[in-house]
Amino acid sequence: MCKNPAMPHRIAVVVLDRFAPLDLGVPGQVFGATYNASGEKLYEVVTCSEGRAPVRCSAGYTVLPDHDLDVLDTADTVVVTGVHGGSVMEDGTISATLRAALQNRPRVMSICTGSFVLAAAGLLDGRPATTHWRDAARFARLFPEVRLDPDVLFVDDGDVLTSAGVAAGLDLCLHVIRRDHGSEVANRTARRCVMPPWREGGQAQYVDRPLPQDNGGGTAATREWMLTRLDAPLDLNALAGHARMSVRTFTRRFREETGMSPARWLTRQRVQHARRLLETTDLGVEEVARQAGFGTAVSLRQHLHAAVGVPPLAYRRTFRGV
Structure with missing residues (x-):
C-alpha cells in the first residue's frame, strides 16, 4: 500500500x-x-x-x-x-x-x-x-x-x-x-x-476460563508432531494414539487447550503453511496443495478462499506482486 x-x-x-x-x-x-x-x-x-x-x-x-x-x-x-x-x-x-x-x-x-x-x-x-x-x-x-x-x-x-x-x-x-x-x-x-511472526486472526482470544494443568499429559507434543506432518493424512485415531489418549479424551483436551477441534486447528495450520508457500516460493498450486496437506488444488482453493476470500494465484499476486 x-x-x-x-x-x-x-x-x-x-x-x-x-x-x-x-x-x-x-x-x-x-x-x-x-x-x-x-x-x-x-x-x-x-x-x-x-x-x-x-x-x-x-x-x-x-x-x-x-x-x-x-x-x-x-x-x-x-x-x-x-x-x-x-x-x-x-x-x-x-x-x-x-x-x-x-x-x-x-x-x-x-x-x-x-x-x-x-x-x-x-x-x-x-x-x-x-x-x-x-x-x-x-x-x-x-x-x-x-x-x-x-x-x-x-x-x-x-x-x-x-x-x-x-x-x-x-x-x-x-x-x-x-x-x-x-x-x-x-x-x-x-x-x-522478538515476537512470533504469525498468529492467525481467527485464533481464539484468551478468554477467562479454566484450563487444565498440563502435567506432561496435554496435547502440545502432538500439536508439534502434527506441524511436521502437514502433508500427511492425520486422522483422530493417529493423533490420539500419538498422545497416548483415547479419541474422546484427546478431543476434549485438545479443545480445552486450543479452543477448537483437532480438525479445525489442523486445517488452519495447513492454510497458514499454504500461505507461506505461496508468498515465498514459485511452487505451482498443485504442489502447494500437496505440501500443505490439501491433496488437490481444488481443495486448497476452497480452504484458502474460506480463510482469506481469494484463490491461490490472486493471493500470491497480492503478496508478491507477480
Whole structure:
C-alpha cells in the first residue's frame, strides 16, 4: 500500500484521554521496526490528539502528542488506541470533531477498545469487527449494527481493521505489514521485535476460563508432531494414539487447550503453511496443495478462499506482486 518506496507510508496514531499505554507503544514499535532489504524505513509513525491536547493514560501518566487531528489528512493509515472509560465506553459517543476527522481515510485500524471509537464514528456499521472479549457485551449493546465477533484476535475487512485486547494489536500490526510488503519483511520485523511472526486472526482470544494443568499429559507434543506432518493424512485415531489418549479424551483436551477441534486447528495450520508457500516460493498450486496437506488444488482453493476470500494465484499476486 506504500505509495512510493522513497516515501514511507505514514501512520497516524490517534490518542484519547485514558488511553491504554501499550496500545500507544505498539504501532510505533512494530511499524517503526520495519525496513526493506536496503535498510530503508517503510513506515513513518506520528501521534496526534484532539487539539494537540495532553492526554492521560490509564497507568497514571500524561503524554503530549506532536500533532493535532489535522495530521490525519496526510496519513495513509489511521490507528486508534484503546481507551479505559469516558463517554465512548459509557454511551458510545465521541466529539463531532473526532467523528469528522475519522471519515474517508484510506485505511483505519483500532487496537483493543479503540473499536468503540470507530463504531461511534459510524465506520463499523454493517461490518465485521472485534474488540476485547471483556468489553464485548457492552460493545454489542451500544453498537448493535456492527457484526461483532468477540472470539478472534483481529478482523481484516479491507480498509477497516480491528483487533482484540492489548497484545492482539501486535498481531494486527504485523498482519498489516505482511499484507503491505509480504512475509519476508514481516518476519524480519517480528524478529527485530522478538515476537512470533504469525498468529492467525481467527485464533481464539484468551478468554477467562479454566484450563487444565498440563502435567506432561496435554496435547502440545502432538500439536508439534502434527506441524511436521502437514502433508500427511492425520486422522483422530493417529493423533490420539500419538498422545497416548483415547479419541474422546484427546478431543476434549485438545479443545480445552486450543479452543477448537483437532480438525479445525489442523486445517488452519495447513492454510497458514499454504500461505507461506505461496508468498515465498514459485511452487505451482498443485504442489502447494500437496505440501500443505490439501491433496488437490481444488481443495486448497476452497480452504484458502474460506480463510482469506481469494484463490491461490490472486493471493500470491497480492503478496508478491507477480
